[in-house]
Amino acid sequence: MLITGLVFHLVLANPSSPFNVVEDLDKLSGAKSVANQLLHTVTPIGAALDFLFLTAPRTLRPRYAAQWLAYPLLYVAFALARGALLSPDTPTRYTYPFIDAAQYGYGRVAVNAVILGLAFYALGLALVAADRCRPPRENRISSPAEGPLK
Secondary structure (H helix, E strand, O other): OHHHHHHHHHHHOOOOOOOOOHHHHHOOOHHHHHHHHHHHHHHHHHHHHHHHHOOOOOOOOHHHHHHOOHHHHHHHHHHHHHHHHOOOOOOOOOOOHHHOHHHHHHHHHHHHHHHHHHHHHHHHHHHHHHHHHOOOOOOOOOOOOOOOOO
8 A cells, every 4th residue: 555655646646757647636526536535645644554553563574575566566467468458549548657558668668667666675675674673562453463464
């Protein structure tokens, strides 16, 4: 969720980004605008607060940062396959501008994916490092189970 919020605010909703969709975001109103804010702002903040205050500290391992890349990798593969199967005149053929193979070509999309993947991996390692700096505390709400999703 942290990645969702960061990509949205730093890449998609940032007017200085070459992949910004600010004009499309300005057209949102009502329930769509609320859903957009809930998904891209409120939920990532909630996930960060959950990590800081409710998740048991010192349980994350560096290998988890690589495991966390599985979903973005599968998503890019799905989005590219979906885009290849949809008609070229479909308005939302590619879900994000940085994976729009019709506009940028597969080579540029691959470069974008690698750059984002490295940034996601670095963020994952930073999260693991932050977890190791947190003092141990008892009586947290989350279960004591360990794993890459905790």
